[in-house]
Amino acid sequence: MRKRRQVARAVFAAVTAAVLGVAGCDAVGGDSPDPSGTGAQSARPSPKPTPAWDRSPASIAAVGDSITTGFDACTVLQDCPEASWATGSSPQVDSLAVRLLGKAKAARNSWNYAVTGARMADVAGQLDRAVARSPELVTVMAGANDACRETTGAMTPVADFRAQFEEAMGTLRDALPRAQVYVASVPNLMRLWEQGRTNPMSKQVWGLGICPSMLSDPDSLTTAANQRRATVQERVEAYNRVLEEVCEKDRRCRFDDGAVYDYRFGTAQLSQWDWFHPSVDGQARLAEIAYRTVTN
Numbered sequence: 463m464r465k466r467r468q469v470a471r472a473v474f475a476a477v478t479a480a481v482l483g484v485a486g487c488d489a490v491g492g493d494s495p496d497p498s499g500t501g502a503q504s505a506r507p508s509p510k511p512t513p514a515w516d517r518s519p520a521s522i523a524a525v526g527d528s529i530t531t532g533f534d535a536c537t538v539l540q541d542c543p544e545a546s547w548a549t550g551s552s553p554q555v556d557s558l559a560v561r562l563l564g565k566a567k568a569a570r571n572s573w574n575y576a577v578t579g580a581r582m583a584d585v586a587g588q589l590d591r592a593v594a595r596s597p598e599l600v601t602v603m604a605g606a607n608d609a610c611r612e613t614t615g616a617m618t619p620v621a622d623f624r625a626q627f628e629e630a631m632g633t634l635r636d637a638l639p640r641a642q643v644y645v646a647s648v649p650n651l652m653r654l655w656e657q658g659r660t661n662p663m664s665k666q667v668w669g670l671g672i673c674p675s676m677l678s679d680p681d682s683l684t685t686a687a688n689q690r691r692a693t694v695q696e697r698v699e700a701y702n703r704v705l706e707e708v709c710e711k712d713r714r715c716r717f718d719d720g721a722v723y724d725y726r727f728g729t730a731q732l733s734q735w736d737w738f739h740p741s742v743d744g745q746a747r748l749a750e751i752a753y754r755t756v757t758n
Contacts, residue, residue, distance in 0.1 A: 513713055516598065516642060517757045521571040522559045523597035524548035525588040525630075526604045529649075530576035534733040535742050541578055547740070547748035548601045549574045555745045558601065558644075558752040573597070581607045582623050582701075585630040593637035600634060600641055601752065603722075605648035605701045610673035614693045617675060624704045631712060643715040644756055646748070647702045647723040651676045652695045654738065657729055664737035672738050698723070721751045 524530050524546065532542035532550060544550045549572040550557040551565070559572035573595050575588040582604045592600060608618035618626075634641060651673065658664035659680045668677040676694045679687055702723055709715040729737070731744030740748060 513640075515714075515716070519562060519598035519642060519756075520567075521595065521597045522549060522562065522568075522599045522601065523572070523592040523595055524574045524576055524601045524603075525585050525592055526576040526602060526646075527580040527607050528576075528578035528739060529606065529748070530574065530601070530603050531578050532745060533578045534735040534739040535745055538735040543574055545742050545745050546574055546576075547745040547752060548572075548576075548603070550745065552742065552745075554742050555749055557745075557749050558756065561749065561753045562599075562756065576603075579607060580604060581618060582626040582630070583618070585626070586633045589630055589633045590637075593634065593641075596638060597641060599644065599756070600638075601644045601646070602630070603646040603748075605698070605705070606651070606673075608701065609648065609651060609675065609694050609698050611675050614675050614690055614697075617694070617697050620697070620700045620704060623701055624708065627704060627708050631708060631715070635712070640714065643709070643712065644752055645705050645709045645715060645717045646752065647705060647718050647720045648698045649727075650695075650723050650725075651698055652691060653727065654732075655680060655691060657727070657732065658737040661729070661737060667736050668738070672736060677738075716755055718751060718755045721755065722748065725751065 526548075528534075528541070530546055530548050532545035532547075534540070534542075535545040536542035542550075545552045545555050547555060547557055549559045549568070551560065551569065557568070559568040562568075563571055573592065575592045577584065577588065580588070585602065585604050589600070605623070608623055611617050631643070634643065654673075655676055658668070658677075665680050668680060676691055702720060706717045706719075709717040725747060727740075727744060727747065731741055731747055733739045733741050733744075
């Protein structure tokens with residue numbers, strides 16, 4: 463326990479000295495004439511067939527934010543792509559790419575275009591780069607940074623979030639109409655506050671500017687503070703409805719049905735460096751959720 467405290471103090475000193483700045487077929491109609499008789503009805507087009515979902519894609523590209531880059535999973539204030547839930551190589555994570563492709567093929571046929579600090583507005587640009595690889599499966603995890611702003615008033619409006627996600631999907635579809643898409647829900651930021659609010663180190667690190675809309679003044683239980691957190695949570699839930707609704711309109715898109723949001727993570731799933739990003743164990747849990755969604 464004493465060693466852990468010493469490590470925690472050293473980490474906090476390193477974090478304090480840095481600037482975080484961080485706070486995813488045509489319808490077929492009949493051509494023959496209508497049948498005769500009083501009971502005859504006009505032929506109706508058949509419904510569009512739903513394309514079969516490929517549970518074994520040959521290649522994967524990931525887009526999104528710092529969760530997908532593995533930020534703070536391995537080292538303070540650093541991306542750790544080998545620990546990424548989507549495309550990482552770490553055996554402790556057993557990423558989606560490794561589970562689907564195997565370790566050797568994942569190294570050759572998976573690519574991570576996520577960027578720490580990215581918001582939904584940045585995803586279209588990431589996809590524009592990813593489509594050059596012609597991936598058969600694209601993973602999207604974005605939205606936490608849209609809610610994690612300096613104030614609740616600075617959060618991305620829901621209408622803008624919808625337009626940005628639709629633009630991103632349009633970018634993908636213009637280039638790769640047959641690519642499959644896995645969309646992860648935005649994590650539960652209220653649970654993040656609940657898990658870390660009693661930890662002195664987490665509160666000190668949060669005070670440096672991590673997700674202030676939710677995590678600032680974590681000890682306060684005033685009406686204003688509770689309302690602020692509730693406003694952030696409502697926005698996250700609205701973002702998840704948008705992700706689900708837009709994904710439902712695309713026949714080759716699967717939303718996780720809120721599985722990431724609903725996952726009841728604990729402190730073991732949070733980075734020891736910032737008590738915000740997923741730890742290696744947290745990344746492994748995200749990989750499990752993605753794999754279940756893609757292969758069911």
